[in-house]
Amino acid sequence: NPIFEHTSENKLSQIETDLMVTNLYFYYVQKVSGVDEKTTKSLEWLLPRKKVNYQVFSDSIYKKATINDDKKSKMFSQYYKLRDALHQYREIEKKGGWKTIEVREDFKSLKIGDSVGTVGQIRERLYITGDLKENSKSNICDSTLIASAKKFESHHGLTPKNTILPEHIAEMNIPVSDRIKTLIANMERCRWIDPELEKGKEYIEVNIPEFRLYLIRDGKIAFVSPVVVGKMMTQTVIFSGMMNNIVFSPYWNVPTSIINKEIKPGMAKNKNYLAQKNLEWNNGAVRQLPGKNNSLGLVKFLFPNSNNIYLHDTPAKSLFERENRAFSHGCVRVGKPRELAIELLKQDPSWTPERIDKAMHAGKENWVSLKKKIPVYIGYFTAWVDRDGNLNFYKDVYKRDESLIKLLTEE
Template sequence: MYRLNILGILIWFLYACNNGESQTTAVATQRDTTIVAANSYSDIFLDSSLLSTFLAQRNPTDSIGSLMRNFYNSRNFQAAWFNERGKLTNQALSFWNLHEQHFKLTGDSAIYSQSLHARMDRLVEEDTTLLPDRNLLEQTDLELTEHFFHFARYAYAGKLDPGKLQWYIPRKQVDAVRLLDSLLVHQGANLDDWEPVNPMYGKVRRELKRYYDLQRKGSEDSILPGRNKVFQLGDTGLAVAQLNRKLFLLGDCHDSSKVDFYTANTVAAVKRAQQRFGLTANGVADMRLIKELNVSYRKRIEQLLVNMERMRWVPREAKGDHIIVNIPEFRLHAYNDTGKVFDMRIVVGKSGTSTVVFNDELKYVVFSPYWNVPASIVRNEIMPAMRRNPGYLARKNMEQTGTSGGLPVIRQKPGGSNSLGLVKFLFPNSYNIYFHDTPSKSLFSQDKRAFSHGCIRLAEPVKMAQWLLRDQPHWTAEKINEAMHQSKEKWVTVKQPVPVFISYFTAWVDREGLLHFRDDIYGHDKEMAEQMFARK
């Protein structure tokens, strides 16, 4: 299941909160009957009488009651937090992850609801195609909306404008061009009053306008390679002219002439484009690059809009030491107060065992780790191997330490063949996701690196260990190397826990101003696009 929480521990809707303790009751919103199943964000609609019953039973404050009535009226009582398959929406998962982080960081349980928390934990963890009980779903939707308003007010001493709230919890599908127009030609004089102010959002919005302008010109300027599979320095022909033209239109070169020669300028432009698409930047235009360059402007616009939808839940950039992982990019970025410290190639979960999107704090470095094999791997991989070969555990440097739930409990001993390599980095979480070394170094040379069971493998674990322990002088490079080659685990507590943000962006603008695109490796873009965009 997709847990969407991107780059931060605050949710962007809080920009609408203010520091005042009182505000006039919201003006009543009329029910929007134009929202129907055919254009709704979710196919699930609540009976309006349920809200009246809910409010009578819960007896919230007048302002919360008004906010909830306006909220559901504006949606024509469409469910806010569940999609048509009864799964929590991306917005619901974002909010809940933020909410959990608030309690972890503050210990504040003033609005803690034991029953709602237990229910949400179950819904977040379960990955089911079965629609939950309808009554339970409707009750949870109402409770989560109430909790949303309470949390925003209590945690941030403010109160949401229900009109602006709809920006964060979409009501219905719209044509992508209509949504684009609303973003580019907004009536408000101060865009920061209605749009997020995260720097990345503004940069992507500018790129969106550029793609919109390209689309309006009416020509896709496609590259037709013919029989050629590779183009490189010295080549000539129509396809090379088309390549140069497309590189110019997309901003990878500054020469607008339709030259049909593959020049040194073409090599530089191709390298830039390859970098933007996550390909090996060798200056040779192969079919992988041409495929990316030929993606239609309409598709790129939708991709940008989907990622901007995610960015609505992103705060300003984090400060201090922090780590950002972008799954589709297959890279980790480490930052401190002065900016980026280093980038690192990573391997993420493959389809079926995808890496979860969430945030937490890295607290421990574990040298020479045991690998406690997850039950799913024991059941699906190790037990069949043990039946085929009774000596399998010994050959893999593994041992059985007990049984649980009818399955053997298996762990792999420390050593060079250990699946976690020589060190792991823990940010305790319910998803059992962490960073670790790996003996399979060859995978890092590939452009697409989705091979793991969900955890994140690091190309340079020693660099990570040295950075995390740099404020503990006794952990020298020699001491770290020694600890990585022991026969027993060695746990080290990081002096100051480091926030870790595991994100999922397939389109973004980097700090050098380059617009990047990546493949939607888990299908999250596709799922969001189906909910966001009306198809003619």
């Protein structure tokens, strides 16, 4: 309804009316923008915030005479996608949600051909959220059910399997009320994102709970790689930077904290510790020599920041096969570093894949400046609608959702 039309007798004075409308206006803008920047920083969210222009908001309201929340408006596009998902999940909740799938204590797995009552419960659960298109209500596990379970797994941060495991059922049993809270928390995070961000011609985005990196070019995904992020005690910081250099065959300058916690104790136990780890003293500090066993691998990608965080290769390739990939000291390890270097250096034709391979294995550090700096955004979303329209949920690896939900509830 129009908010500036006088449709009933107004018993307030003009001054009182103006003050009331002004207060309501500021309240509305603050709600649209989400919690204030001071609060988001206290939540360790350091990505650039959308700048709130109160005059632009007021001009648009007076022009339309309504508060119109259309999809061409002020918000990061993911907000609207999550809002649609929230509507869907609230409808599911109104209908009673889904029942808890009951399994025996000695349950190990379900495969094609198994016949048990649990199968019917799984069918019903997957049917409710659309992972299973038709519910035959059969208690026999068949290829259709396994395919639907794989779809569910792939959208919940799990590795799709040919069997249904206890951890899959545990994920299915998370109540719809909890999923709704997760959606609300991530919608709030979307309020903090400047919508101009996604209009960039080329940028890198890393979603910590998803353990994945995307290179976006002209609005489309140009490259995807699994990543390893910081563990709980050494969390990867949520922030942004401008990538300006790629370093082939890098030295690793060991942080003081690691020298004190790991290297000095190792040297005390083994006098050959430095040599065995390919380490050397360098002007009072410790660094690891270039090579395939270097902790940074064969290449690193720099975007200067006060957090000393960057992207890099790693010799510990097996970690990329795990579902939970929070193992680093805070930096982001890239599963496909060579391919990422090739993509980023397409801006410089002189850097062919062959030249990149040679530089990675040269054993001599080589810095390459990018002709165009590339924005890097490291975010934290436990619910995300992908470009194919699929809703994805991810584990809250840093336990951040609960505090945000509590904050929103208290408001």
